[in-house]
Amino acid sequence: MTAAFEGIGASVRRKEDLRFISGRGHYTDDINRPGQLHAYIRRSDRPHAKIVSIDTTAAAAAPGVAAVFTGADLAGIGGLPCGWQIHNKDGSPMAEPKHPVLAEGKVRHVGDPIAVVIAETKQQAKDAAELLDIVLEDLPSIASVTAAAAPGAPRVHDDVAGNVCYDWHIGDKAAVDAAFARAAKVVSLDLTNNRLIPNAMEPRAAVGDFDPTTDDYTLYTTSQNPHVIRLLMGAFVLGLPEHKLRVVAPDVGGGFGSKIYHYAEEAIVTWAAGRLKRPVKWTAERTESFMSDAHGRDHVSTAEMALDAEGHFLALRVKTLCNMGGYLSTFAPAVPTYLYATLLAGVYKTPAIYAEVKAMFTNTVPVDAYRGAGRPEAAFLIERLVDTICHDTGHDRVDIRRKNFIPVDAFPYQTPVALQYDSGDYFTTLDAALKAADWAGFPARRAAAKANGKLRGIGISTYLEACGIAPSKVVGSLGARAGLYEVANVRVHPTGSVSVFTGTHSHGQGHETTFAQLVSDQLGVPLSQVDVVHGDTAKIPFGMGTYGSRSLAVGGSAMVKAMDKIIAKGKKIAAHLMEASADDIEFKDGKFSVAGTDKVKTLGEIALTAYVPHNYPIETLEPGLDETAFYDPMNFTFPGGCHVCEVEIDQDTGVTSVVNFVAVDDVGRVINPMIVEGQVQGGVAQGIGQALLESAVYDEAGQLLSGSFMDYTMPRADDLPNITVGTESTLCTHNPLGAKGCGEVGAIGSPPAVMNAVVDALKDLGVRHVDMPASPQKIWAIIHSNRPRMAAE
């Protein structure tokens, strides 16, 4: 009997799920060190204020308190660094005001940390924090990008004129202007991309530890990229060398981008552990998460398309104001530029594109990458604009897309906004999605709904994204202050089992299964004999972490490169044992054989020989079977596809229900179809959340009105339809796996599909555009304001 197939392409059940679903995961908050103290952070409840005075006397004298620190105590250490530098149109660098670990002089958003109380228990720390006497003097404040950009707006940072972090552009303005001048038709659309709060299930947490006998620091933290945190915090904030700083990110319960960044609390607990010579722990309460985790999106844009008489896209012009919040989060400047404006070609062969992006400081929580990061904003803008073109001109929504798609034979395709797509076939994903969604049968369903008093609409989104975030050379030229390769160490143990050490990090993605399948497949080792290790700078050589759907495309490729080295070395050992030339050794299904003979050595035999080198080519080959590879790809990867959404609107209440959703994505090579489907389902759930439910709402002054789950509408299971997921893949041409990535496609492709369906449902009312989220109140107001008109018709 042959064992069940568990290699590339098998829907193997996730190895990690037993511990997760049985409550035995080991998260940062589960870590408790001997002698540990607890930190509680007193945060600003004002959007913008001068810190007049902080009296810590009473708090410091409270029971159990070990220390109270304010910005003045931390003034000697660095601010939180920004990992990406954008340059203005005139070539000058962006404004990069200091982001202090604890507020210095002013607070700039609700949630800005002012002081930390460290005590024997968390309760004591909280009790003492109430005794802090903090005098704040309110300053004028702003929350929206439009308010920040208004003449005479209050300044968030005294030395940043007009609140402009950067004023950047990309593309050929002259070519775009020329195309608009000769266009048969121009269609323009104003749209916003609503601000979101990530809300990972596990709140952020950090434990700092210090060993006075060795001067070694350890930070346990909820991170998607422990090596990046070690680099940023060690080099830029605390001045600790890498060999004295270990960062561990154990099981992490969801990130969606929000756990990429280096946060103040990580620096506070590490620094305080060194000062107090005792471990210090901090765990966010949910309310703190709402006001201290980096938010996502928050764009206000104008998009204009120039068309010829047949509906060919001639040129695209985009103006975007984006919100950076009160300070620059780690990768914030990259999101609305290189992860957004470079994607504005989408799947279309639009010959000329020009985009201007102005990033604004406001008195709100810093904004950074959130699932999709820039690409959902681009896809939403393009796909809403395409549907608006159809609304204004009468073109068919499917035909106009086919007419403007980049042809299948045009790859590699150079866009007018820097990126070069390596592969894709947008026609196939479109056709498959239309078929699965029964697009042709929609008019009958619409009529049936109408008979029941419901408004039914169908929407389409043919989107593209860039992921596998990498090429160091490319991102470096675009402003990154880091490389973006990935690292794998493959260790074949003496008896043939394998440990794989990866610089990527799993916080829900199933890496322990997918990567084990990859190794099992390539080395011919049973899945049970492969363990994947991640999340500890003391164990893993190096790594840039997990975000931008890069883990398989970049991290998996690094594993393939390391395994290639293992196999090459194994061949030499096998050649020695079987008295053949290494060139004649073949490796397949875990066995080394001499071509054309029945001589065979298993990987286990070769491994044992490598570690017990009694009979071994020791003059030319080192013992051991342990190889490391750093992999830096040649390009991004470009997943894409087609999402189709069907909605029904209750005219009486304004409630929009998603009645059908189909996603057909090109994610390149699929290792585990079940995990890919899960990733797409989760992404679509978040996309439907953005489209219909979620919104971070600030009042004009910068008070967060949606600061808890009482007011922030997280999608729940009963908000979501059954989601049909399909894949129609073309392979990435430049990585050894052909993988493109699947982590973000759902969140990128779905919002415009949903909103195109909503606008379609309302088309008889003359509705041209609806901004997200399509809440019941908003839709009712639209229907209500059009009622007299409907009655008149």
Added chain:
Amino acid sequence: MYDFAYQKPASLADAVKALGAEDAKALAGGQTLIPVLKQRLNKPSVVVDLSRLGLSGISLTGETVTIGAMTTHATVANSADVKRAIPALAHLASLIGDEQVRHRGTIGGSLANNDPSADYPAAVLALGATIKTDRRTIAADDYFQGMFATALEPNEVITSVTFPIPAKAAYMKFNNPASRYAMVGVFVAKGPQGVRVAITGAGQGGVFRHAAYEAALAANWSADALNGITTPTDGLNSDIHASAEYRAHLIGVMAKRATAAAG
């Protein structure tokens, strides 16, 4: 959470006595009190747990359903007696919170708290129920006195609620999309006390009766009878999820649907 003393008395008299202490708080199902304590929004001297007083249970007569104050929402929702006698009440209980909340939260706790977005006040007011306490009975019309305010004295403990069985009744709830509390909940009833319509979730002062709807339905029990009757926006809540105008509109929609559902 601040430190507090905790008592779990075995008799109603002891509970009332314990609640006489300054800043004492009664704990029923804890679905509001515990989160409030965790957020340090309340600092009681003593928390008096009512779970040992034997106040849970459902009893039926030909004319009434009586529900013990400590009876959970899940028990009410799943009770064959309630489903038969006042199905609208069982349905209402099934809509409260989520499964976990329904297995902890109690009718007495909900009514004592009188959250303006709670569901039970709508049923109590529309059905003309009677609230029994350790010392008296209070008619529904006298009980609700504004947002989080009731006729209860500081140490008074609800023991049970008696609902007259109506000829017709239904509850329709429009959820706040985020919290799933009632953004607008409408309970319509035609019973021994006449036609009564109670609205929860919408009013700044908590649950209220809708006189215009009651008059219309008393004259003609049908959804169409409510056509053209608008609800003034004065006194209605307005927040990021629903303006007063939208709430006023939803009151009409939910009232019509409730009337239709009541048959």
